[in-house]
Each structure stands twice: as structure tokens, then as C-alpha cells.
Amino acid sequence: MKTGKAGIAVLVAGTVITSGALTATAQAATAPAKPTVAAVGGYVMNNGTGSSLYTKAADTRRSTGSTTKIMTAKVVLAQKNLNLDSKVTIQKAYSDYIVKNTASSARLIVGDKVTVRQLLYGLMLPSGCDAAYALADKFGSGSTRSARVKSFIGKMNKSATDMGLKNTHFDSFDGIGKGANYSTPRDLTKIASSAMKNSTFRSVVKTKSTKQKVTTKSGGYRNMSWSNTNSLLGTYSGTIGLKTGSGPQAGYCLVFAATRSGKTVIGTVLKSTSVSARTSDAKKLMDYGFKR
Secondary structure, eight states: OOOOTTOOEEEETTEEEEHHHHHHHHHHHHSOOOOOOSSSEEEEEETTTOOEEEEESTTOOEEOGGGGHHHHHHHHHTSTTOOTTOEEEOOHHHHHHHHHHTOOOOOOOTTOEEEHHHHHHHHHSSOOHHHHHHHHHHHSOSSSHHHHHHHHHHHHHHHHHHTTOSSOBOSOSSSOOSSOOEEOHHHHHHHHHHHTTSHHHHHHHTOSEEEEEEEOTTSOEEEEEEEOSOTTTTTSTTEEEEEEEEETTTEEEEEEEEEETTEEEEEEEEEESSHHHHHHHHHHHHHHHHHO
16 A cells, blocks of 8 residues: 555554544543533643643632632731731621621630631631631721721732732622622632642641630630531542532532642632532542543
8 A cells, every 4th residue: 555745554444544643543542531510610720830621611700609718818828927826816796797697617706815827727627707707807907897807808809800810809708798709710720729839828728627725715725626628638639628618609619629649730610519519520620630
């Protein structure tokens, strides 16, 4: 059989395939199949290179639930001259807020003095909206609590703007929004990737459970025990974080990250159908990301 200069011809079962086509066929055969997930939005990227590995409605704005708290922590950790061991006195307003909104709680007790570091654990592990409120009150500016909270949320939005995120806006410090708290799978992943550059943040979000000694109003001590709502920790090899979220509009959300053989994949699923589905979605997407 004669061949042209384009390449060697191979005869397979009576079909002529050029070497270029054969290579393309082999690549297609070895490429991992794009996974099907329950979440309506998803995104995965290589954390080292920033390259996209998976997209599904990755730039569609959606409610984010408590994954909002990633930005809450990021803003706190970006404060100048931050003292992680400075103490914050827990106010009745924080516990009243939890009761009013039937919100997830770190079970902080009024009058206790809790360090900023401990509040970050209370924020990210049990997803404490009381811890989020305490941090917003502590690190916002103003003469009233409402002014400080507004100031803090302003810092969250400035951080998003500074990162060039066009599809993210916050109107709350914890994800219990008023209709204008949204992001996208791609934006949330970028926020998480940025937050993971901070060693304190990395230490907190990879912690499965912790017991923290806090100072009581009377000057004694009590132990606070918090478990991480992220069930990937301990069930998916290499998991290093990150944060769960849920809500009536948000559905079930999860920002996730894992490292294997020196490669870190990081991503987000928004509006999955259940707690188990968002975990399954994340595992599928990380499996896919590691194969890419």
C-alpha cells in the first residue's frame, strides 16, 4: 500500500487510518469521562496552575449559603497587625441572631471571652453564624454594632472587587442574605484558593474536630468542642478542606480541595440536592480533576 507524505497508513480490519487520526483516537480513549453531578453549578481548577479542569454553569450567579464564610475568614485574616490571640466577649446579640434565624451555631455562650483564632474554628468547623457575627462586629468599623457589621460586609465586597470577581456580591457575613448574597462556582473557587494561601486558614479548614478552652465570664474556663461539617475530611484521601453551605435558595453547597502526589485540585458545587449528593459530587469532581 502506498502512502502520501502526511503519514504512515495503518490497515485495521479493512479500514485505513492515518497516524494522526490514530493518535487522536487513542487520546480520546484515555481521556476521563466528564462526570455527571447533581449540583446545578460546578467548577474545578488546578490550584497550582489556575487552569480550569471542569465547568458546569460555572459563571452563573447563585446563592452560596455558608460557603460565604470563606470570605468572612479571608477578610479577618487580611487585617493589618492581626492578633489571633486577642479576645472577643460574646454578646447577647449574637445568640439572639442564631435563635431568630434558626442558624447554624458554634454554641458560643454570652459573656465568654473567645480568641479570634477560636472564633475562626467556630466559624469554619460547625459553621457558626454566631462566630461570624462576633468577627464582623470585632473587625468592622463604626460606633454601633450595625455600623460595624455594614463596614465588615463592605470589606468582603471590596476583597471580591480587588480580586476582579464580577459575579460575586455579599449582603451578609454568614450567607443568611437578604437577596443580594451571591457568587458563582468559579468565583468561589478563586476566593477559596486565595484564602488557602494563609497558613492559619489552611490549618483551620483541614481540622476534623477540635476542643478549645475559652474563658468564662467569671474568669474560669470551659471547653468548647467543634466538629467539621465537611465529611470529605477522613473519607476522601488527600482532603485539605474546605467549607459546606446550605439554604432554601442555595440548596446544598460545598467548596472542596485535596492534594495527591503534589497536585492540588480545588473546586465548588452549588445547589446540589442533599448533603450526601454534594459530597458525592465533590468526590466525582476531584477524581476527575486528578485524572486531568
